[in-house]
Amino acid sequence: MSNSVHKNNLKTESVALNVKSFKRASRRQSASSKKTTPAKSTSQEKMLGVASRSQSLHTNTLAPDKKQTDEIDSIETTQKRSSKKQRKSTIKKQISKSHSQDGAQSKENTSSAKQKSSRHALRDCMTVHRLRCISFLPDSINSIAFQQVPCTDTDTSSNRSTLAADTKFAVARSSADIEIWNASDNFVLEQVLPGGPKLSVETMAWCQHRFFTAGIHAVITEWDLKTSMIKAQCDSYGGAVWCMRVSNDQSTLAIGCDDGCARLYSLDDNKLELRSSMLKLQGRVLSVAWCPDDTSIAAGDDCGSIRLLSRRGEVTHRMTIQDVSVNEKLHVWGLEFVDTTTLVSTSSDGCVQIWNAKYGTLRCSVQTHSAPVLSLAVDCTSQKIFASGADSSIVCLEPAPGKSGTWTVTGKRREQPRDVRSLAVSPDGNTLLAGGLDTTIALYNASTFSQPRESHRIISSLPQVPTISIASTSPLTRPLILEQSKDSLQLWQLTQAESTADEAPSSQVTEDTQLMLRIQLRSMFHISCSAMSSCGSFIAASALDGVRVFRLEASHGILSAKQVNGAGPLSFARALTFTAESSRLLSLTSTGFLEVFSLSDSTKTAIRPNHTIGIPSTSRMHVTSSSDCQWAATSRSKFIRWYNLDTMQCTGYTAAPATVTAMAFVPQTSNVLVLCANRTVNLYDGEHRRLAYFSQVSGPIVPSAWNAYKGIPLSVSFTPEHPDIALLATHSGLVMLNISPELSESDSGFDQPAKRSKHSGTSQKPCGLSITQYKPLLAAALLDASNMVVIERPWLAIEAKLPSPIQRPKYGVS
Numbered sequence: 001m002s003n004s005v006h007k008n009n010l011k012t013e014s015v016a017l018n019v020k021s022f023k024r025a026s027r028r029q030s031a032s033s034k035k036t037t038p039a040k041s042t043s044q045e046k047m048l049g050v051a052s053r054s055q056s057l058h059t060n061t062l063a064p065d066k067k068q069t070d071e072i073d074s075i076e077t078t079q080k081r082s083s084k085k086q087r088k089s090t091i092k093k094q095i096s097k098s099h100s101q102d103g104a105q106s107k108e109n110t111s112s113a114k115q116k117s118s119r120h121a122l123r124d125c126m127t128v129h130r131l132r133c134i135s136f137l138p139d140s141i142n143s144i145a146f147q148q149v150p151c152t153d154t155d156t157s158s159n160r161s162t163l164a165a166d167t168k169f170a171v172a173r174s175s176a177d178i179e180i181w182n183a184s185d186n187f188v189l190e191q192v193l194p195g196g197p198k199l200s201v202e203t204m205a206w207c208q209h210r211f212f213t214a215g216i217h218a219v220i221t222e223w224d225l226k227t228s229m230i231k232a233q234c235d236s237y238g239g240a241v242w243c244m245r246v247s248n249d250q251s252t253l254a255i256g257c258d259d260g261c262a263r264l265y266s267l268d269d270n271k272l273e274l275r276s277s278m279l280k281l282q283g284r285v286l287s288v289a290w291c292p293d294d295t296s297i298a299a300g301d302d303c304g305s306i307r308l309l310s311r312r313g314e315v316t317h318r319m320t321i322q323d324v325s326v327n328e329k330l331h332v333w334g335l336e337f338v339d340t341t342t343l344v345s346t347s348s349d350g351c352v353q354i355w356n357a358k359y360g361t362l363r364c365s366v367q368t369h370s371a372p373v374l375s376l377a378v379d380c381t382s383q384k385i386f387a388s389g390a391d392s393s394i395v396c397l398e399p400a401p402g403k404s405g406t407w408t409v410t411g412k413r414r415e416q417p418r419d420v421r422s423l424a425v426s427p428d429g430n431t432l433l434a435g436g437l438d439t440t441i442a443l444y445n446a447s448t449f450s451q452p453r454e455s456h457r458i459i460s461s462l463p464q465v466p467t468i469s470i471a472s473t474s475p476l477t478r479p480l481i482l483e484q485s486k487d488s489l490q491l492w493q494l495t496q497a498e499s500t501a502d503e504a505p506s507s508q509v510t511e512d513t514q515l516m517l518r519i520q521l522r523s524m525f526h527i528s529c530s531a532m533s534s535c536g537s538f539i540a541a542s543a544l545d546g547v548r549v550f551r552l553e554a555s556h557g558i559l560s561a562k563q564v565n566g567a568g569p570l571s572f573a574r575a576l577t578f579t580a581e582s583s584r585l586l587s588l589t590s591t592g593f594l595e596v597f598s599l600s601d602s603t604k605t606a607i608r609p610n611h612t613i614g615i616p617s618t619s620r621m622h623v624t625s626s627s628d629c630q631w632a633a634t635s636r637s638k639f640i641r642w643y644n645l646d647t648m649q650c651t652g653y654t655a656a657p658a659t660v661t662a663m664a665f666v667p668q669t670s671n672v673l674v675l676c677a678n679r680t681v682n683l684y685d686g687e688h689r690r691l692a693y694f695s696q697v698s699g700p701i702v703p704s705a706w707n708a709y710k711g712i713p714l715s716v717s718f719t720p721e722h723p724d725i726a727l728l729a730t731h732s733g734l735v736m737l738n739i740s741p742e743l744s745e746s747d748s749g750f751d752q753p754a755k756r757s758k759h760s761g762t763s764q765k766p767c768g769l770s771i772t773q774y775k776p777l778l779a780a781a782l783l784d785a786s787n788m789v790v791i792e793r794p795w796l797a798i799e800a801k802l803p804s805p806i807q808r809p810k811y812g813v814s
Contacts, residue, residue: 129494129789133513134468134483134778136793137801138461139173141435144424145204146183148246167426168618170211171435172201175486177526178213179464180225180618183426185659187443188677188712189464190618190637191228191574194526194544197487203244205253207267209617214241214255220265222272225617227590228528229544229572234272238263243287247294252311254297256285262299262309278313281305289335289343291357298343298357300332306345308357317360321347334376336385344385346373352387352397354407363405368395371806374436375422379446380429386449388420391806394434396449411450415442415458418805437803457710460731460776462793465620466715467530468779470789474536475554476516479783481791482539484530489541491517491552491559494789516559521548531576531585538564538599540585542573547587549597566602570595574621579629579645588623588634594643594650610650613639619659624672626665627720631686633672635660640674642689652689656682657700664716666739667723673739675713675728679706683739694739703728703735703768714777721785728768729780734790736769 147168167183168190176195182188195201200215214220218239224231238257245254246267252275253265262278262285283302290297296316300306308317321330334346342363343355350369355362371390378385385397385407396411418437425432425446432444439461448454467484474480476493483490495512521527525544532539539561540549547570550561567585573595575588585597592615594607619637625645626632632643638656640663643649658676665672670687680700683692695701706713709732717727728735774780774790782788 126785127787128774129479129783129787130774131481131492131494131513131789131791132793132797133492133515134481134490134791134793135797136462136467136778137798138439139175139177140437140439140802141171141422141441142174142202143170143172143204144422144433144435144441145170145172145206146424146426146433147206147209148427166616167428169424169426169433170204170206171441172204172213175526176201176215177486178204178223182618182659182677183431186677186679186710186712187459188620188659188661190620190659191225192465192528193223193228194528196523196525198524200240202240202242203255205244205246207246207250207253210267210270212244212246212253212272214244216240216258218258220244220253220255220272227572228574229590232272234265234274236263237274237277240284242284245288245290247290248292249294252294254288254290256288256299258284260285260301262288262297264311276311276313278309279307279315281307283329287332287335287345289337291337292340296357298335298337300335300345302329302331304330304332304347306332306335306343306355308343308360317357319355319360319362321345321349321351321353331372333372333374334387336376336378338378338382338385344376344378346376346387346389348372350389350391352376352385352395352407354405356405364407366397366407366409368397368409369393374419377423377425377432379425380427384446384449386423386425386432386446388423388434388436390419392416392418392420392436392438394420394423394432394444398450413444413449413454413456415456416440418803439798439802460711461798462731462776462778464712464714465529466779468791469530469532469539470779470781470783471532471534471536472783472787473534474559475552476557476559479787479789480516480532480536481513481789482530482532484527484541486526487521487523489519489521489527489530489539490515491519491539493559517552517561519550519561529573529576531578533578533582534580535582538578538582538585540567540576540578540587542570542576542587544572546570547573547576547597549585549599564599564602566604567597569604570597575623575634577623577625579625580627581629584629584645586623586625586632588621592636594623594632594634594641596645596648605648607643607648607650609641609653611641611653613653615639620661622660622663624664626670626686627667631665631670633663633665633686635663635674638676640672640684642686654684654689661712662715664718664726666726667718667720669723673716673718673726675716676700677712679703679709679713681713681728681737681739701737701767703737703770705733705735705768705770705772706730715779715781717781719782719784727780727782727788729777731776733770733772733775733777734780736771737767 169181169183171179176199178193179189180191182190200217201213202215205212211223211225218236220234220236221230222232236257238259238261240258241255243256251267253267255263260281260283264275266273266275281301285299286302287300297309304321306319307315309315331348332345336344341358343357345353350371350373351365352368353365368387369389369391373387373389375388388394393412393414395409397407398410400406400408416438420434421436423434429446432446434442441459443457469482471480479494481492493514493516495514523543523545527541527543530541537552547567549564549567551564553560570587571589573587574590577586583599587595592609596605615636622635624633630646632645634641638659640654642651644651656674656676658678660674661677662675663672671692672684672686674682674684680702682700683695685692711730713728713730715729724738724740726737726739728737774792776793778791778793780790
């Protein structure tokens, strides 16, 4: 552990917004009679440099309007300049709530309604602490692999789409972290298999529900996806492993090693055993491919040679790629069989070669790239070949009409500026994935790839699961921010510098962030999750070798951490959280158990789920607890389990409409706000294990700002002073949503939500205050009713630290 101080000084900068929001009507008829949408922002704020900033939001109250609904009416942006050192502006939110009264009402009912309105009124001033102190840098992509489902002769095109209803794919990062994604659920990240500082993942392979990885550390690893832990390991017996493929009958695993041998491993009886070693080639084996009938295997090396081998290891054909120069050795980076007689290869000279596998002759060679071709993929129809290279372009080849055995380029795309190291086509042939040094994942429609102006989608490389925790107070009495990196924890303190007399008025402040403490964990694996208590006195982190809990103490302005004894028995956790009074740690293990660890006496209680449900092998997990510390809720995929912390029992479960991506208890209630991968918001009653009355009436709600957003919600935050306002965060901005927790069957005096659509089943009423000037976001949270923290990570700051792309000549530029 080390102590250091890092300050970012930047004058206050702000943007003014004029917002009318959260208004109520007295009748359901008036709620659906008038709808307005947010106006577009009239100015944009530049977000350059790495600094921490503060902005002030001033809120005025308008006179009640009986016919306006609970929604955002308009957003108007203005910007003002002050002195040369500072720029001052304000964000004005005009919020009013109207209650039309029906007939003569008693004074007692009128006073109770006023008490409810005043209790949920927003403060007159909200300060937004805008931070950019966290220098998150994503890792490049080494490999992408889809989960391959074996197809039989009876499978039709419609049957293939059914098999791909729960399609998974894996993404290997340069840090050895492996991401498991669900392609059929809005491309949601389900889990991360943690890597380590001495580990490497260069290639991956699926065998139905079994998953294998290998790299330069010369070990083949099989993972248990249900527990996110290592299931078995086997030596490669040949040094680093550069490529790996599973046979079409799912019985044999072929690998290419650094010593020039291709080796076969048996996968029968759920085992991994070495079966045979092939004839040694001239150099390293960089690529392997199985023939569709599994009778032979192709292996390419770094000397420009391709050999066709039988299962016994006999060489049937040897094919050599013609060198560009005499002294240059070509690398065969990719091999794929189109059918039993056609083999495709890619090489470092920028060409794609089509071979006759039956006779070992070259049919044609196509110059597709100006740099080495690094990856190759063939769709399920064997009518399209995709190739990518170091020049960042992706090329599609199709058979030339009227010319047998000849292929031609039909499409070329370049959405990523750096090397595209891996390509993968989904089993149904509809989706093409690409990734490389750019750290992002590009999605294409494989069937329409060659069409001009075809759209694509880029999945952000920012953390899909928040790695930052924010506490409104700490032993230093200032807000504390916990940053989780691969092997350490950083604690940042939000401080406020004193403004001088010759500078701006007192309403303008200078924000400083201090790196108060760095905790280096001694572990062979990376940190999987972390949490900080609401009081900022405890932090916890989990890795594959267990959970560690630390107590934070402050002395003379210096923060220190002391490890809590007794946390050793805690199992590997996929999600962590502290209870509201910071007396217990809730740990959701990889096996689905909820472990409750008492911080006072260091005792552990494991609560076993008493309901068996069909949870998939890979699943996303979350855990949260109520403000009264009586209830807890966990999510695994789309299933939510409810726990009573007083009786230490699991009370039941509920199924959400899609995979749960974030959830949190509403303060002072037993209701849980759940965000799903299909971008819907649902409110559940945890005590009765059902939808709350709010969601029963309105159905799943989709905030207006998420209609055009293809990503997933990341986090939800509340403040005890204003429990009916939820702050929803995505990478592209924030949404403030009025969930009205007082809305119940017995309280008909409040507005009824909009009716759900007959077709989509979601509320069609525009809802939510959209705040889009803060992005890209790493985290956001409400500190209290008057303070909010947003942490940004601009893409330009990330791109400045990535490797430079290959320079291409531009027309008209010398």
